[in-house]
Amino acid sequence: MPTHEVTNQPPPFVDHDTYGSDPVLVEGIARWVPQEHREEAGTELGDLGRLAGSARAAEWAERAQRNTPRLITHDRWGHRIDEVDFDPAWHELMSTATGTGLTGTPWVGPEGGAGHLRRAAGLITWSQVEPGHICPITMTNAAVPVLRHSPELAARWEPLLASRTYDFGLREASTKAGAIAGMGMTEKQGGSDVRAGSTRAVLTPGGPLTGETYRLTGHKWFCSAPMSDVFLVLAGTAEGAAPSCFLVPRVLEDGTRNPFALQRLKDKLGDRSNASSEVEFDGTWGALVGEEGRGVRTIIEMVASTRLDCILGSAATMRAALTRAVHHTRHRRAFGAELVDQPLMRNVLTDLALESEAATLLGLRMAHALDEGDTELTRLGVAVCKYWVCKRTAPVVAEALECLGGNGYVEEHGMALLYRQAPLNSIWEGSGNVNALDVLRAIGKEPGSLMALLKVTGEARGQLTELDRALDELERDVAGLAGADATELAVGARRLVERLALTLQASLMVLHSPAPMAEAFVASRLGGGHGETFGTLDPTDVAGAAGVAIERAGVSL
Structure with missing residues (x-):
C-alpha cells in the first residue's frame, strides 16, 4: 500500500495565456495601438500568449536549458568549422520568436504606427517561456537601425533581419x-x-x-x-x-x-x-x-534598442516570478487557510504586483515613445528605466521564490531559472554605473531629453499630493545640477536616476493603473510608507490594493 498520497500541492503551471492574463499588456495595446490595428495585434498576441503558457512551450524551455549549447571546432575530417550545436527545442523557441515578428519587423513592416509597442508586448509575453534565446532575437532587431548608416549594407541585410522566417545554418x-x-x-x-x-x-x-x-x-x-x-x-x-x-x-x-x-x-x-x-x-x-572612427556613435543605435529589451526582459522575468508565486499561494494551504489569503502573504504579493506592473508600464511607455519618434524621451528615458527596472528584478524574483518555500529552490518548479537570470540585464549593455553616468552625459549634452522626461512625469500632476511633492523636489534638484562639480554629480548619479525612475513609474501608475494600486505605489515608493524589503506596505494600502493587485497578477487555471 502507498505510504502517503500527495495533497496540498499546486497543479502544474501550464495551459494559461501569458498575454491575455496580463491586464497591463492588454490595456497597453488598447491604449496605444491605433484602433484599426488593435484586433489584429490582440489576436496575434493572444495566440502567442496561449502558446507561451502551454505544456509544449514549457517542454521546449526545459530541454533548451538542460541540453546546453555544444561547441564543435572541427568536423570529422579535421577541418575547422567553428559551429555550435543546439537542442532542437532551441530552434523551436527561435522559430516562434522570429515568426511573431520579434526580430527586425517593427523597423520595416506596416504595423499601424505601433510596431515597437506590439513587439514589446510580444517580447514580454514570449520571453517568460525561456529568456536565453531572446538575446539573439534582441540583437537582430537592434542591428537594423545601425545598418541604415550604410544604405548599401542595409539594402542587402535588412530584409533578412526583418524576416519572419527562421532559417538556421551558415x-x-x-x-x-x-x-x-x-x-x-x-x-x-x-x-x-x-x-x-x-x-x-x-x-x-x-x-x-x-x-x-x-x-x-x-x-x-x-x-x-x-x-x-x-x-x-x-x-x-x-x-x-x-x-x-x-x-x-x-x-x-x-x-x-x-x-x-x-x-x-x-x-x-x-x-x-x-x-x-x-x-x-x-x-x-x-x-x-x-x-x-565613429563606431561608438554608430553602435549607440543598437545599444538604445538592446537596452529597451533589457527593460522588457526584466519586466517579463518579474511577471513570470510573480505569477508563479500567486499560482502557488492560491493552491497551497497553511495554518488553516490558503496562503494567498494570509494577511502577511497578501502584503508580499501586493507589493510584488505593484513593482511588476510599474516595470511593465515603463517598458511599454518607452516602446510607445520609440513608435512616436520621440528621440529626446528615449535617449534619457531608456537609460533611466534600464538602470532601475533591471536593478529591481533580482530582489523581486528572490521574494517571489520565497513564496514557494523549498519548492522555489528546486529546478523543476521554474523559479531557479528566473533567479539565475535576474541579474543579467543589469550587466548587459552597461552595468548600473555605466547607465547612471550615461544619464548624466545625456542631461549635459542634450538638455531637451531631461525636459522630455520631466514632461511625462508631470502628466499626472494634481491627482495625488505625495506625487506632486516628489515632482516639486525633483525639479528643484534637477535645476541645481548645473552648479554641481563633476565629482559631486558622479557620486550622486545613482540616486538621481532612482528618483527619475520612481517618479516616472508613479506618474504612469496614476495615469494608467487602478486607483488603489497607484495610491499604494505612490504612498510606499514616494511617501515613505515602505520598509527595506517587499511585504512592508502600510496595512491601509494593503487593504485597499490587495484585491485588485493580486487579481491582476494572477492567471486562471
Whole structure:
C-alpha cells in the first residue's frame, strides 16, 4: 500500500495565456495601438500568449536549458568549422520568436504606427517561456537601425533581419530566407570601455563583401550568439584610433566561410541556453558601417534598442516570478487557510504586483515613445528605466521564490531559472554605473531629453499630493545640477536616476493603473510608507490594493 498520497500541492503551471492574463499588456495595446490595428495585434498576441503558457512551450524551455549549447571546432575530417550545436527545442523557441515578428519587423513592416509597442508586448509575453534565446532575437532587431548608416549594407541585410522566417545554418545570405545578428564589442582588457579595444581593421579594397572592405585581426571577450549569420563588431583602423563599426558575416558573398575562430563557450550563471563565446579574428573580412572612427556613435543605435529589451526582459522575468508565486499561494494551504489569503502573504504579493506592473508600464511607455519618434524621451528615458527596472528584478524574483518555500529552490518548479537570470540585464549593455553616468552625459549634452522626461512625469500632476511633492523636489534638484562639480554629480548619479525612475513609474501608475494600486505605489515608493524589503506596505494600502493587485497578477487555471 502507498505510504502517503500527495495533497496540498499546486497543479502544474501550464495551459494559461501569458498575454491575455496580463491586464497591463492588454490595456497597453488598447491604449496605444491605433484602433484599426488593435484586433489584429490582440489576436496575434493572444495566440502567442496561449502558446507561451502551454505544456509544449514549457517542454521546449526545459530541454533548451538542460541540453546546453555544444561547441564543435572541427568536423570529422579535421577541418575547422567553428559551429555550435543546439537542442532542437532551441530552434523551436527561435522559430516562434522570429515568426511573431520579434526580430527586425517593427523597423520595416506596416504595423499601424505601433510596431515597437506590439513587439514589446510580444517580447514580454514570449520571453517568460525561456529568456536565453531572446538575446539573439534582441540583437537582430537592434542591428537594423545601425545598418541604415550604410544604405548599401542595409539594402542587402535588412530584409533578412526583418524576416519572419527562421532559417538556421551558415550559408551565404542570398540563399537564406531570414538572418540572425550578433555583436562583438567587449574585449578582456576593456570590458565596458570599448575604446580600449585592441582589434585592428586594415583597409583591403575589393574583398568578397558589399561595401568598403577591411580585414580584422584581434579578439572579442564576449561574442553573443556565435551561430548568428552576421555580426556588428568594433575595431580601430590604426593604433590609437577611435573604433569603427564593421559588419562581419560568418559566410562571405562568394560562399566561403569568414575566419571566425570560436575559442570557447562561456560557462555562465544564467542565460545558459544561449551560446556566448570568445572569438578570434585573423584576417576576418568586415565592411565598414557608418563613418570611420565613429563606431561608438554608430553602435549607440543598437545599444538604445538592446537596452529597451533589457527593460522588457526584466519586466517579463518579474511577471513570470510573480505569477508563479500567486499560482502557488492560491493552491497551497497553511495554518488553516490558503496562503494567498494570509494577511502577511497578501502584503508580499501586493507589493510584488505593484513593482511588476510599474516595470511593465515603463517598458511599454518607452516602446510607445520609440513608435512616436520621440528621440529626446528615449535617449534619457531608456537609460533611466534600464538602470532601475533591471536593478529591481533580482530582489523581486528572490521574494517571489520565497513564496514557494523549498519548492522555489528546486529546478523543476521554474523559479531557479528566473533567479539565475535576474541579474543579467543589469550587466548587459552597461552595468548600473555605466547607465547612471550615461544619464548624466545625456542631461549635459542634450538638455531637451531631461525636459522630455520631466514632461511625462508631470502628466499626472494634481491627482495625488505625495506625487506632486516628489515632482516639486525633483525639479528643484534637477535645476541645481548645473552648479554641481563633476565629482559631486558622479557620486550622486545613482540616486538621481532612482528618483527619475520612481517618479516616472508613479506618474504612469496614476495615469494608467487602478486607483488603489497607484495610491499604494505612490504612498510606499514616494511617501515613505515602505520598509527595506517587499511585504512592508502600510496595512491601509494593503487593504485597499490587495484585491485588485493580486487579481491582476494572477492567471486562471
